[in-house]
Amino acid sequence: MFRARTRMPVLLIVPALVCGVTAGVLPAAAPAQAGESVTVAADQADRYRQMVRRLADRDPRWEVQSAAWSALKSDLPDAVTKFLSPGGGYEEARARAAKNASRNDLIISRTIATTTDKSSPIVHVTAVRASHGTLAEKDRYVRTGLKEAQDLDAKHSPIQQAKQQAQQDRDFVADLALNGSGPWVRAAAQRAVQLGTDADIAEFFKYAWISxxxxxxxxxxxxxxxxxxxxxxxxxxxxxxxxxxxxxxxxxxxxxxxxxxxxxxxxxxxxxxxxxxxxxxxxxxxxxxxxxxxxxxxxxxxxxxxxxxxxxxxxxxxxxxxxxxxxxxxxxxxxxxxxxxxxxxxxxxxxxxxxxxxxx
Structure with a gap:
């Protein structure tokens, strides 16, 4: 049995602090010479550009990625610095992302509250699945996934019953619930263990663990x-x-x-x-x-x-x-x-x- 015993601190999905960057300069050896000042300013500009490029490549919020790419491609010489400054493009994009995420959460929660696994089985199970997903997964569900699930329910498409889950697999999930590699993985495994049906264990392996x-x-x-x-x-x-x-x-x-x-x-x-x-x-x-x-x-x-x-x-x-x-x-x-x-x-x-x- 695989045992991932790494303990991780819980990380916030939506950080509460509002932060930015001022256009200050990095320190040079005192007293600074003219050539040193130019080098220091170039170092600072390079670091800021690295930060924005990382946001463009890796940030989970499409709103932040798009805004970061716009800053990188801008012809304005101070576009990157302004993007990272208080009240700049990063904070604006972050606020848009939070607003969109709240809207998606509301739509998904209402979908769960107004459906059941009997009346709209596919809509209900996919909405529950999306509620524990990433920001991108929730956004995709609200944009297209919900309509697709509604269409399948309208065709009375049945949900395939999960096969009986092996005890070895149940033990594996129980181990992840205690020793999983991160807080979200542990939480997903804990939900599967607490619910405990064959369908819940199968759902964990097929969807929840990956998400x-x-x-x-x-x-x-x-x-x-x-x-x-x-x-x-x-x-x-x-x-x-x-x-x-x-x-x-x-x-x-x-x-x-x-x-x-x-x-x-x-x-x-x-x-x-x-x-x-x-x-x-x-x-x-x-x-x-x-x-x-x-x-x-x-x-x-x-x-x-x-x-x-x-x-x-x-x-x-x-x-x-x-x-x-x-x-x-x-x-x-x-x-x-x-x-x-x-x-x-x-x-x-x-x-x-x-x-x-x-x-x-």
Whole structure:
């Protein structure tokens, strides 16, 4: 029996914090030279573009993906920065996505409430299935899936009765309910175990497990997107404040020089602490993604030798795809941790470069 004992924190599907990015500049060694300033600005622009490209490629919300691509393709030189700024394109797209998701949830919940497995069996079962799905699955169901299910019910198309489920498969689902690779997978397995019929166990293997796996990675990607924007905004604000403090120190003379030097050092160190904390968060994300990739590798290895009536070849393929997705997330987290390590070191160096000025 495969046992995925990785414990994962619950990730929010719709993050509550509203975050963005200011157009601050990254720290350069003090005092900055003209050439260094150009390089720092180029580094910042490249990082922002990386962030928007990731949103365009990986964000689970089509509204965010579309808006991110528009920013990337724009001819305006500040389109990417404005997209990530407070009140910019990202926040607008996120709000649209939340509104659309709420509408879809309402339609699906009303469908469940107004149908039964006797009166409209296909509509009812597909609506329940969609209610636990990803944002994309819910959107597809509202756009086309509901009508398709209604048409099938109108033709009195029967639902095929599930075969008796093997005890080995029931034990497998019970194990996932306790030790599954992510919170959504565990929740899906727990529902199947609690309901307990052959149809519920069959539904888990055929639909719910796959959908829950996608929900886990969807939640992770949305969470790290918010984390990344929040950290960048805070760091850039502190970097601007530190540069201003250093300029004040450089322009000060006499008895006030020592105080100005201390204030500049403190400002740079504060920014460095934020960078170090952000690096630690990305290192935690590394561990989470690595554990998920390992867990899905174990699912794949189990599936290729399993012999019960489930579609194990299909499960093996899905496990391989999901494992690859988590391996990609691991690589992204590792790169972010590297970048924030570099930022923490550069910012701390700015603090130590300011000499201790003796008080007069």
């Amino acid at each position: 829950a796996a996608d929900c886990d990675i969807q939640a992770y990607r949305m969470d790290v997107a918010e984390q990344q924007l929040r950290s960048r905004r805070q760091f850039d604000q502190l970097s601007v404040a530190a540069q201003q403090a250093q300029q004040a120190y450089e322009a000060t003379s006499g008895a006030a020089k020592a105080k100005a030097a201390e204030e500049a050092r403190t400002a740079w160190n504060t920014a460095a602490e934020v960078a170090a904390a952000t690096r630690q968060q990305w290192q935690a994300d590394e561990q989470l993604a690595q554990a998920q990739a390992k867990a899905w590798g174990m699912v794949h290895d189990f599936a290729i030798v399993a012999s019960t009536q489930q579609d194990w070849p299909g499960i093996a393929d899905k496990a391989a795809t999901t494992g690859t997705a988590w391996t990609d997330e691991l690589a992204w987290a590792q790169e972010q941790a590297r970048q924030w390590t570099e930022l923490a070191e550069r910012t701390r160096a700015n603090a130590t470069a300011i000499p201790v000025v003796p008080t007069i």
